[in-house]
Amino acid sequence: MTKSELIKAISNDTGVEHATVSAIVESAMSNIKDSLIKDEPVFLRGFGTFLNKVRKAKPARNIAAKTTIVIPEHKIPYFKPAKDFKNSVR
DSSP states (O other): OOHHHHHHHHHHHHOOOHHHHHHHHHHHHHHHHHHHHTTOOEEETTTEEEEEEEEOOEEEEETTTTEEEEEOOEEEEEEEEOHHHHHHHO
16 A cells, blocks of 8 residues: 555545645655654554664675675664554464
8 A cells, every 4th residue: 555545545445635734744654754763652552553673783895895884873763563453464
């Protein structure tokens, strides 16, 4: 399902205008991104948690140049589904 399909489905389910639903979905996604940038997790009860995971620094190989480089420690966004959500998907 794409974002536009999601917006269309929510609009059909709720009867709310497409443009309004689009603005709400965009705002929700923007707020989730902003929270993760501030390193604040987002908890959605019954759905899951958006948080940052820290990847440790590690060595890697540049095969073309035949050199070893170090990939620095960095954060990646991560989604952990809620138990109910996980069980319903199974």
